[in-house]
Amino acid sequence: xxxxxxxxxxxxxxxxxxxxxxxxxxxxxxxxxxxxxxxxxxxxxxxxxxxxxxxxxxxxxxxxxxxxxxxxxxxxxxxxxxxxxxxxxxxxxxxxxxxxxxxxxxxxxxxxxxxxxxxxxxxxxxxxxxxxxxxxxxxxxxxxxxxxxxxxxxxxxxxxxxxxxxxxxxxxxxxxxxxxxxxxxxxxxxxxxxxxxxxxxxxxxxxxxxxxxxxxxxxxxxxxxxxxxxxxxxxxxxxxxxxxxxxxxxxxxxxxxxxxxxxxxxxxxxxxx
Amino acid sequence: xxxxxxxxxxxxxxxxxxxxxxxxxxxxxxxxxxxxxxxxxxxxxxxxxxxxxxxxxxxxxxxxxxxxxxxxxxxxxxxxxxxxxxxxxxxxxxxxxxxxxxxxxxxxxxxxxxxxxxxxxxxxxxxxxxxxxxxxxxxxxxxxxxxxxxxxxxxxxxxxxxxxxxxxxxxxxxxxxxxxxxxxxxxxxxxxxxxxxxxxxxxxxxxxxxxxxxxxxxxxxxxxxxxxxxxxxxxxxxxxxxxxxxxxxxxxxxxxxxxxxxxxxxxxxxxxxxxxxxxxxxxxxxxxxxxxxxxxxxxxxxxxxxxxxxxxxxxxxxxxxxxxxxxxxxxxxxxxxxxxxxxxxxxxxxxxxxxxxxxxxxxxxxxxxxxxxxxxxxxxxxxxxxxxxxxxxxxxxxxxxxxxxxxxxxxxxxxxxxxxxxxxxxxxxxxxxxxxxxxx
Numbered sequence: 001x002x003x004x005x006x007x008x009x010x011x012x013x014x015x016x017x018x019x020x021x022x023x024x025x026x027x028x029x030x031x032x033x034x035x036x037x038x039x040x041x042x043x044x045x046x047x048x049x050x051x052x053x054x055x056x057x058x059x060x061x062x063x064x065x066x067x068x069x070x071x072x073x074x075x076x077x078x079x080x081x082x083x084x085x086x087x088x089x090x091x092x093x094x095x096x097x098x099x100x101x102x103x104x105x106x107x108x109x110x111x112x113x114x115x116x117x118x119x120x121x122x123x124x125x126x127x128x129x130x131x132x133x134x135x136x137x138x139x140x141x142x143x144x145x146x147x148x149x150x151x152x153x154x155x156x157x158x159x160x161x162x163x164x165x166x167x168x169x170x171x172x173x174x175x176x177x178x179x180x181x182x183x184x185x186x187x188x189x190x191x192x193x194x195x196x197x198x199x200x201x202x203x204x205x206x207x208x209x210x211x212x213x214x215x216x217x218x219x220x221x222x223x224x225x226x227x228x229x230x231x232x233x234x235x236x237x238x239x240x241x242x243x244x245x246x247x248x249x250x251x252x253x254x255x256x257x258x259x260x261x262x263x264x265x266x267x268x269x270x271x272x273x
Numbered sequence: 274x275x276x277x278x279x280x281x282x283x284x285x286x287x288x289x290x291x292x293x294x295x296x297x298x299x300x301x302x303x304x305x306x307x308x309x310x311x312x313x314x315x316x317x318x319x320x321x322x323x324x325x326x327x328x329x330x331x332x333x334x335x336x337x338x339x340x341x342x343x344x345x346x347x348x349x350x351x352x353x354x355x356x357x358x359x360x361x362x363x364x365x366x367x368x369x370x371x372x373x374x375x376x377x378x379x380x381x382x383x384x385x386x387x388x389x390x391x392x393x394x395x396x397x398x399x400x401x402x403x404x405x406x407x408x409x410x411x412x413x414x415x416x417x418x419x420x421x422x423x424x425x426x427x428x429x430x431x432x433x434x435x436x437x438x439x440x441x442x443x444x445x446x447x448x449x450x451x452x453x454x455x456x457x458x459x460x461x462x463x464x465x466x467x468x469x470x471x472x473x474x475x476x477x478x479x480x481x482x483x484x485x486x487x488x489x490x491x492x493x494x495x496x497x498x499x500x501x502x503x504x505x506x507x508x509x510x511x512x513x514x515x516x517x518x519x520x521x522x523x524x525x526x527x528x529x530x531x532x533x534x535x536x537x538x539x540x541x542x543x544x545x546x547x548x549x550x551x552x553x554x555x556x557x558x559x560x561x562x563x564x565x566x567x568x569x570x571x572x573x574x575x576x577x578x579x580x581x582x583x584x585x586x587x588x589x590x591x592x593x594x595x596x597x598x599x600x601x602x603x604x605x606x607x608x609x610x611x612x613x614x615x616x617x618x619x620x621x622x623x624x625x626x627x628x629x630x631x632x633x634x635x636x637x638x639x640x641x642x643x644x645x646x647x648x649x650x651x652x653x654x655x656x657x658x659x660x661x662x663x664x665x666x667x668x669x670x671x672x673x674x675x676x677x678x679x680x681x682x683x684x685x686x687x688x689x690x691x692x693x694x695x696x697x698x699x700x701x702x703x704x705x706x707x708x709x710x711x712x713x
Contacts, residue, residue, distance in 0.1 A: 067669040068620050081459050084498070089430045091617055092561045092569030094498055094505055151327075166407065168377070171324070172317075241620070242563050243503060 021247045022050040027061020027074035028154050029178040030103065030197035031236055034267040035074050038255055041263055049247055055178065058154025065239055066090060071248055073239040076103065076154035076197070077161075093242050100255050101236040102270040103197050104220030105158060107207045108183060110190045115139040117208035117217035120231060123163055126193065129170035134191065146173035147182045147194035155179060158234055159195055197269075225270055236269065333370040334429040334712035339363050343701040350438045350658070351678050351704040365389055366708070367428055371396070378402045382416075394479050395448060408458040412471075415479055418449050419469035419492050420511045421575055422557040423611075432615045432664055434676040434706045437629035438656055439577060439609030442589050443513075443553060446478035451490075467494045467509075475515045475551070476592060483593065486548060488515030492555075503563035511555035516548040517582045517591040523601035524549075525585075525648060527636045534641035536603065536648035549604060551590055553579035568617030576610040581633070588633035588652040603652065605634045623664040625676075630657045642696075643689025651692050655683040674708040 025035055032055040039051035053074075056064075061073035066086045079095055087095045107123060109115060115138055118126070125131040126144055135141045148169055149156035160166065176182045179196030186192040187204045208217030211231045224230040244252050254260050261271040340352060345360040352366050371384040384396035398414025417424050423440045424447045435441070453471030458464040470491030474482040494509030522544045528537035557575040564570055582591040584600040591602050611629035618624060634653040642649040662676035680703055685696045 068666065069669055081464055088505060088561055088571075089426070091620075092571040092615060093563040093617075094500060094503055094561070096503060096563075097500065166405075171321070175320075242569060243565050245566050 021048065022052065023072065023248055023251060024070045025051060025053045025072045025074060025238075026056060026064045026070035027072075028058045028076040028236070029055040029149075029180075030076045030153075030155055031055075031074040031101075032178075034101070034264055034269055037263055037267050038260060041259075042251055042254055046250075049251070051251070057150065057152035058157070059152035062239065065095070065241055068241075071240070072252075075237045075239055076234065077157045078235075078237065079239060087241060091241050096240045096243055098238045098240070098252055098256070099235045099272050100238050101261075101264045101272055102225060103234055103236050104225040104230050104270075105155065105195060105197065105232040105234060106220045107209060107232075108186045108194045108196070108204045109207055110186055110188075110192055111205050112190050113139060113205065115207065117210055119210045119213055120163060121212065123209070124165065124167070127159075127164055127169055127173065128167050129172075142191045145189050145192045146170065147185045147189075147192055148173040148175050149179070149182065149196070150175045150177060155196055162234075163232065222270060235272075328375050330373045330375060331371060332373075332713060333368075334710055335368045336366040336428075336708055336710045337364070338366050338434075338706055338708040340707075341705050343703040347700070347702040347704075349678075349680075349702060349704055350441050351435055351706060369395065369429070378404045378407070382414075406458070408456055408463065410455045410457070412453040412455065413451075415448050415450050416453065417447055418444055418451075418473065418490050419453055419455070419471060420444065420490050420513055420553070421492065421555045421577065422507075422509070422559060422573060423575060429710065429712050432623050432625040433613065433627050433660055433662060434674065434678070434708060437575075437609070437611040437627070438631045438658060439575075439611060439629055442609075442631060442633070443577065443581070445589060448478040449473045449476070449490075450479065450482075451487075465495055465497055467496070468492070473515075475517070475590075484516070484518035484548075486516040486518065488513065488551070490515075503569075505561040506559075507561075508556070508558040511553070511557070511577075513551070513553035513555075513579070515551040517551050517602075518546060518548050519544060519582075519591065519602040520593045521545065521599040521601050524604070525601060526604040527606075527634075533644060533647060534637045534649070535644070535646060538601075538648065544602075549582040549591070549602060550580050551582055553577050553581075564616075568619055570614070570616045572612070572614055574610065574612040576608070578608040578635075579606070581605050581607045583633070583652055585650050586652055588631075603650075605653070606636055607631070607633045608635050621666045623666075625660070625662045625664065627660040628657065629660075631655065639683035640686050642683070643686035643693045645688060651696065654685065654696055657681050670711055670713055672710050672712075674706065674710070676706045676708070678704045678706075680704070 032053065035053040039053050043049060043051055058075040058077050061070065061075055062079055062083050064070040065073040066083065079097065084094050087093055107118065115134060118137060122131060122137050127146060131137060132144055133141065134144055160169065176185060182194035182196050183204055186194040206219050208219050209231050210217040218224040218230045220230050225233045238252060240248065261273065265271055341361040342349065342355050346355055346357040348354045352364065355362065365388040368387040369384060374381040378401065380400040382396050382398050386393045386395050394415060396416055398412050398416040400410055400412045402410040423436050424444060451471050451473030453469060455469040457467045470489065472487040473490055475486060475488035476483055490513050492509050492511040496505065496507045498505045522540050522542050524539045524544045525536040528535050555575065555577040559571060559573045561569060561571045581588060583589060583603050583605055584591060585603060588605060588607065591600065593600060609631040611627060613625065613627035616624045632655040637649055637653055639655065641647060642653050659679040660676060662674060664672055664674045666672045682696055682700055684698055685693050687697060689697060
């Protein structure tokens, strides 16, 4: 009897043993790759900490933060006022915003496309359906095939707010589940155009973007993004519900350290400092 | 020669095969293209369908609770009065399902409440937002009255079991039939202020209009976030300008000239059809602060004062019903307020404390009520309620609440008789609520 009891207690003890602290990170698909790289490096240095990074979109991450199903939220857009209100209602906090990187939102076309640059206005007109043929922007006589993101994506929201100036995307734009999917689609579609984070841009052509018809076009290079010449750059954020403490604080401090920022640079984004 | 002819035959056969292969490949490509185009059409159709489905959002919650009262059959604001001889009960306090069809600049909302008492409409409105800066909106239908803070704090998120006695008295059901204009900017300097105002029937949430008056309800508010400090200071001023129309010739008002606090009654037949002011003036303030290593806290307070035309038995607004089509009208000056403190402890626990007061007739004290000839009634008695509770969020859907209401009434004059006798001392009407909520 005593022996059986000891076995049960031992099993229970192992069952309830804390394997170390787990930090969950959810949100922006744009930030998944660098989020995972950061997590891998941090876990190597801190084997007692487990960090789980998943995507789903900035909106999904912020919802998870509000619902209490994630510790950290990766977001490629600032939290909306309505989302802060929900945090206030539930936790009596505004959430803590930490800028962790800078990103140039790139516009991709197929390698074979002769178009080299677009103005912000042309880009808006393409995605709102006022320009439908490549020849209207100096390309071949071919219908423009639009690739976009789903509406839970921070990239989608950023593009809609800043490029479309709040107007709706044309309904025939194809919504892809991630920036990688946009790149993949554009690389296979000679008439395709898409947008997304710079880190996903390998293997396809970036368009130069011009603020207006008279200004020069800039590619989303590190120099142009750092200098602010590239007109579509944005911050990437981590959000917490309350002021970070304990292991979460250590992790965020490490991301903002030279070591963390150098990893961000290696993955193709730009350091915050 | 035979060999030569055989080679030629084979070559010709081979060419023929190649030609056939080439034709077959072209046919195949054409077929594949057709199939892909067909699939594209199907996908486009499905995408359109999915896009429509995505615009429909539905959510809801159910609150199941057990309550025990200090004595049987008490009148209560903790989820409704207890029936005679009943001092404990199990209830579905709220069973909400909300459907929203969201087109971003237009929105259709329908919310119903399903409980043991039946099915009722809570929200039924359409909203149109300006398509340019998405700051202004127009709403029509049944929706929350735009007054103060407590109405707009949703029941599914609220940390206390119920709204204060003050709000339940002035705004039964919270909602009303009306139209509303709202200004609420998402970003920029204008996002620190907000404004909402509208015209309403001035009756119960889904009741038909019963007079010629429309009531104005409005609130001008501010929200000032201090992100660095994780602090927010919000507040607003509210106004209700309305009228009720009496169906009775008996109109009571406080007799200012009498040394004894008493109602004077005017019984002129011409009183029938007269309008009486229903005016409320409100101010609300909320403070939110994230206490490091502990959790977010909020302090919320609100005060409302004004004129309330009620009836003999009720200090809620004057409203003739089929069972009482000609109630006597009682004019009262009232004041009410509450203050609440909510402390989050970690992510799952919340401690809450709330104190609310409703003085439905500020012209009288408890000792005036019950004096022979004063005509003062149970509806003139002042109440205060101290609520203490704990909320545990089990997961993102489920939360448990334990909440205790300590209710105290003003004690009336020792000479009181009839329905007032019970109020010579504090009525035993405290209520304990144990609640489970499932929200999705």
